[in-house]
Amino acid sequence: MRRDHNRELGSTGEDLAAVWLGQHDFRIVQRNLRTPYGELDIIAERRGEIHIIEVKTRHGTGFGDPLEAIDRRKQEHLRRATAAVLASGLYGLPRPCRGVHVDAISVLADGHSEPVIRFLEDVLV
Amino acid sequence: MRHEALALMEQAVRTRYGFDAVIGIDEAGRGALAGPVYAGACAVTDARNTAFINDSKVLSRRQRDQAFELLPGHALVAVGYASAAQIDACGILQATYQAMEMAFQDLLPRVREHWGSSACIGVVVDGSLLPPFLATQQVTALAIVDADALLLSVAAASIAAKVTRDRTMLDLSRRVRGYGFESNVGYGTREHISAIRGRGLSAEHRHSFVIRELATIEELPFAARPQQGTRQHR
Numbered sequence: 001m002r003r004d005h006n007r008e009l010g011s012t013g014e015d016l017a018a019v020w021l022g023q024h025d026f027r028i029v030q031r032n033l034r035t036p037y038g039e040l041d042i043i044a045e046r047r048g049e050i051h052i053i054e055v056k057t058r059h060g061t062g063f064g065d066p067l068e069a070i071d072r073r074k075q076e077h078l079r080r081a082t083a084a085v086l087a088s089g090l091y092g093l094p095r096p097c098r099g100v101h102v103d104a105i106s107v108l109a110d111g112h113s114e115p116v117i118r119f120l121e122d123v124l125v
Numbered sequence: 126m127r128h129e130a131l132a133l134m135e136q137a138v139r140t141r142y143g144f145d146a147v148i149g150i151d152e153a154g155r156g157a158l159a160g161p162v163y164a165g166a167c168a169v170t171d172a173r174n175t176a177f178i179n180d181s182k183v184l185s186r187r188q189r190d191q192a193f194e195l196l197p198g199h200a201l202v203a204v205g206y207a208s209a210a211q212i213d214a215c216g217i218l219q220a221t222y223q224a225m226e227m228a229f230q231d232l233l234p235r236v237r238e239h240w241g242s243s244a245c246i247g248v249v250v251d252g253s254l255l256p257p258f259l260a261t262q263q264v265t266a267l268a269i270v271d272a273d274a275l276l277l278s279v280a281a282a283s284i285a286a287k288v289t290r291d292r293t294m295l296d297l298s299r300r301v302r303g304y305g306f307e308s309n310v311g312y313g314t315r316e317h318i319s320a321i322r323g324r325g326l327s328a329e330h331r332h333s334f335v336i337r338e339l340a341t342i343e344e345l346p347f348a349a350r351p352q353q354g355t356r357q358h359r
Binding site: 050076079080082083084086087097099100101102122124 | 127129130131133134136137140141269270271274275
């Protein structure tokens with residue numbers, strides 16, 4: 001139950017994030033890309049640069065800021081998965097690529113008011 | 126493509142932190158039973174046509190040798206080392222840091238010369254721990270696990286460390302015979318361990334390592350042949 005709930009919440013958050021990105025000049029290349037090092041939520045392109053975007057969704061701030069959930073292990077996963085995507089290539093990615101960014105979007109939704117979306121560029125490399 | 130990924134990731138680190146130059150540091154031979162531990166430090170000056178640079182673990186010995194020859198045309202390179210005696214005296218971690226510091230101190234003035242004295246310099250060390258000596262330097266230091274498979278300069282450093290260490294072990298094998306250093310470069314292969322059992326330790330062995338290692342291996346069915354009827358798992 002709990003698991004399904006989290007998954008549903010996650011995918012709604014990713015939908016919201018994808019809409020937000022679309023409104024801000026990003027072109028979504030792929031969502032939920034599986035790599036040998038885990039799944040990447042959103043891969044997008046803007047001005048010839050690749051953006052790997054980790055989406056974090058929360059109901060309220062009870063568990064702390066969503067971006068705090070990107071711990072060391074998650075960072076390693078993001079780094080390796082990003083390198084794997086760059087190494088294997090992905091249809092729709094700009095070539096030659098001018099740069100790569102690992103970003104995060106936090107979606108805070110309480111179910112009543114408008115969700116709060118925060119975009120953080122270059123959370124890590 | 127893989128190489129492109131290394132170059133892109135390095136560029137991303139550069140833009141993210143505003144570095145003018147990135148020094149990559151990696152070690153080779155930390156887990157060996159004999160010989161020194163080596164560290165490489167590299168700063169890529171010209172990332173064009175550097176497809177020969179790759180994680181030293183995915184390159185063959187020949188490819189690594191070739192890459193090492195080409196490296197100075199595209200990067201500033203330095204190596205440092207700590208001997209087996211140093212490793213025994215202060216532990217492998219401290220010895221590795223000493224090797225890294227030696228390589229770093231050799232490279233830093235050349236990096237400053239190349240990029241200018243006011244350049245913002247970032248240092249990326251492969252692994253999960255930052256060597257303490259970097260805290261006292263005027264640089265920003267990051268420890269990144271598996272950085273040798275992620276960043277161009279760290280991959281280059283891993284090549285420099287590995288190739289230089291392999292060459293040292295080859296030289297060593299002419300003086301210290303019978304352990305097969307020319308092929309096992311000091312690592313604990315079956316042949317190396319049986320040579321240690323037969324001949325005892327040489328001065329080039331890490332005494333603080335080997336004794337413990339052998340004691341545990343003795344109890345393992347290390348050289349045992351698979352028994353008939355049992356399936357071998359790969």
